[in-house]
Amino acid sequence: MPEFRELIEGYRRFRTGPYIEQRTRFDALAQGQSPRVMLVACSDSRVDPSRVFDTAPGQMFVLRNVANLVPDYGDAAGQASAAAAIEYAVCVLKVHQIVVFGHARCGGIAASLSGAFTDAGPGQGQFIGKWMAMIEPARQQVVAAAALSPDVDAQRALEQAAVRLSLANLRSYPFVTAAETAGELKLQGAIFDIADGSLRVLDPATDRFETVPVTLPG
Known part of the structure; x- marks a missing residue:
């Protein structure tokens, strides 16, 4: 090949x-290994976290899946791979930070908005549909808002909602909450746009994604 x-x-x-x-x-x-940061990132081939953050091997413990989602602790048994990675990062590696790293133009988010894989059969998007069902309540809110206002960018809104949901779901894990409460762990959300290279970081005080300022050469 x-x-x-x-x-x-x-x-x-x-x-x-x-x-x-x-x-x-x-x-x-x-x-x-002794990474101090865990990233929950999308599997999208266009967005490589180690390139975006210019990190060396061993600096980040990375979980990648469709649309950078974290399942709720109550559903973790059915998503054991994601839950195991989070547990290992927090309880064994003792990471200091978990970053939910979303990106613009996410295919999983687009599929959720279109409903392309809802009730799909084997080999036709069955598993994609089940995975993206995790954000169905957020999807319904975004679709409703977009129907009321043509100014709403549904794709962007759901990408941001997915990051917020994953952060909330992280806090449903008892060991994550315990580490955060003890001041041993911080959670952060961010979204990267490959089209213009911008990175927006979620400000916990305002719940808004703010662009990271960069001084470009020339």
């Missing part, structure tokens, strides 16, 4: 370049 051959060529570039250049770091990482 040509795609896999491209991956192998990428590995060779990595092995003869960055791996050698950061050999001390990789030697240390071989003994274990």
Whole structure:
């Protein structure tokens, strides 16, 4: 397969370049990891958290799934992979921060708005539909608001609502709430737009997403 051959060529570039250049770091990482930040990010191939935040290997513990969602603790048994990653990050790695990292033009959010995979059968979006049903109440609110006002950007509104929901769901985990209450853990929401490179961070005081200022060259 040509795609896999491209991956192998990428590995060779990595092995003869960055791996050698950061050999001390990789030697240390071989003994274990101690990231201080966990990211819940989307699986979208266009948005790589390590590139956006310019981090080195070992700095972030990353959970990626469709639309960067966190299931509620009450539903965690059915979403064991996501719950296990959160539990490991908080209880074992003792991360200091969890960032729910959304992005603009998210395909999962678009699918939720369109209802494309609602009640879909096997191989037709069955699992996507069940996963995105997690934000159905928020979707209904956004659709209703958009119907009343043509100025509402439903895609953007639901992307933001999904980040807020994931933050709320994180706090439904007893060990997350305990760590946050003890001042050992902070939760943060952010949304990146690949079209213009902007990053908006959720301000807990105003519940608004504010753009991070950047001084560009030239």
